[in-house]
Amino acid sequence: MITSLALPAGDIFxxxxxxxxxxxxxxxxxxxxxxxxxxxxxxxxxPVQLIPICWWLEMTASLLxxxxxxxxxxxxxxxxxxxxxxxxxxLGIWATVSLDPEVSKMVALALVTTxxxxxxxxxRLSFLATHAGLYGSGLLAGIATGLASIGGMVVxxxxxxxxxxxxxxxxxxxxxxxxxxxxxxxxxxxxxxxxQTAVARGIVLAAPVACGVILGKLMFSPRLEPYYRxxxxxxxxxxxxxxxxxxxxx
Numbered sequence: 001m002i003t004s005l006a007l008p009a010g011d012i013f014x015x016x017x018x019x020x021x022x023x024x025x026x027x028x029x030x031x032x033x034x035x036x037x038x039x040x041x042x043x044x045x046x047p048v049q050l051i052p053i054c055w056w057l058e059m060t061a062s063l064l065x066x067x068x069x070x071x072x073x074x075x076x077x078x079x080x081x082x083x084x085x086x087x088x089x090x091l092g093i094w095a096t097v098s099l100d101p102e103v104s105k106m107v108a109l110a111l112v113t114t115x116x117x118x119x120x121x122x123x124r125l126s127f128l129a130t131h132a133g134l135y136g137s138g139l140l141a142g143i144a145t146g147l148a149s150i151g152g153m154v155v156x157x158x159x160x161x162x163x164x165x166x167x168x169x170x171x172x173x174x175x176x177x178x179x180x181x182x183x184x185x186x187x188x189x190x191x192x193x194x195x196q197t198a199v200a201r202g203i204v205l206a207a208p209v210a211c212g213v214i215l216g217k218l219m220f221s222p223r224l225e226p227y228y229r230x231x232x233x234x235x236x237x238x239x240x241x242x243x244x245x246x247x248x249x250x
Contacts, residue, residue, distance in 0.1 A: 004200045011044050015201075016208045019057060023209035026061045027216020029232045030069075030170030031152035031177070033061055033209070038148050039112045039240040047108045047148055048096050052194045055184055056202025057209045062178035064213045069174030074164060077134065078172050081155055082179045084138020085145060089184055092146020093191045106248070108148035112240040115144075115153040120233040128161035145184060152177055153236075156229075166225040 005012060018040050026033035034054040041050055096104055127133045137158035145151030155176055159169045188194040220228070 004197070005204060006197050007044075007201070012204070015041060015044060015205055019205040020208040020212040022057065023061060023212025024216040024219075025212075025232055025235070026209075027065065027213035028219050029216075029228050030065070030173040031156050032232050032236060033057055033152070034145075035112050035116075035148075035150040035153050035236055036239065038108050038150055039236055039243055042109065042243055043246065046102075047104045048193065049198065051093075051096065051146075051148075052188050052198035053202045053205060055181070055188060055194070056199075056206055058177055059181050060206040060210050061213045062174065062181060064210060065174045065217065066178040068217075069171040069178075072167050072171035073175040074162075074168055074172050077159070077162065077164075078176050078179070080131070080134035081138035081141060081158065081176055084135040084140075085142030085151060085176075085180060086138075086183050088139040088142020088144075089146045089151075089180075089187045090142075090190075092143040092148075093187055093193065094146070095143075096147050097191055097193065104147075106244065108150070109240045109244040111144060111148050112150055112153070112236055113244065115150065115157060116233045116236040116240065119153070119157055120230065120237070128158050133161070134158070145180065146187065151180070166229070167222075170220075 007015075018037055022033045022036040025036055034057070037054055037057065038047060038050060041053075045053075099107070128137055137154060141151035141154035141158075143151075144154045152173055155173055156169070159172060164172070185194065
């Protein structure tokens with residue numbers, strides 16, 4: 001047991017592998033880092049403990065990716081989504097700290113699976129292209145971020161409805177997630193979720209996630225753009241499904 005992390009060495013090693021894989025996906029696709037962590041790492045830690053860790057991982061990834069994303073991002077879409085998420089995040093955190101850890105775990109995994117299936121099916125809702133749809137999607141993204149740290153997937157669903165090019169979608173997600181770092185940190189501190197143990201875990205796991213992000217960025221190319229999103233979604237569905245079945249049977 002490593003005292004500052006309150007985890008056995010074996011669990012830390014597994015979390016490091018998960019962080020690297022999630023960073024690889026994030027660097028390649030622009031989203032799904034936290035969703036991938038929430039879909040796999042719940043076998044080690046409950047969602048309420050994973051959420052602040054995901055914040056550190058997202059911060060690391062955002063700092064490595066935001067410079068190249070600002071130019072290609074859709075600024076109006078990012079702004080509307082961000083405003084809505086600021087309102088929604090505290091609601092999601094309140095729900096997380098109020099629920100039983102096992103219930104919270106199942107809710108998080110079910111959200112990951114449902115959102116991934118929705119995006120994989122290429123369901124596009126015309127309502128989302130309106131102003132109400134923009135801010136409403138931001139609100140839902142904030143709630144999803146607070147509840148299970150998977151707001152990026154909600155935002156990706158919105159971007160799909162707008163039929164934006166893959167490069168613009170990726171850039172918009174990168175900038176949105178970067179802007180959310182400060183507001184979510186304030187929310188986590190206010191609800192007592194970001195404690196010293198979470199900080200220590202996040203700092204330790206920042207190194208493997210950074211390596212993954214750098215490698216994932218190198219893999220992103222126009223030739224692979226038609227394939228990267230389906231790959232990430234299928235991966236998320238499989239991992240979340242396995243974890244959800246394990247949780248139900250345990």
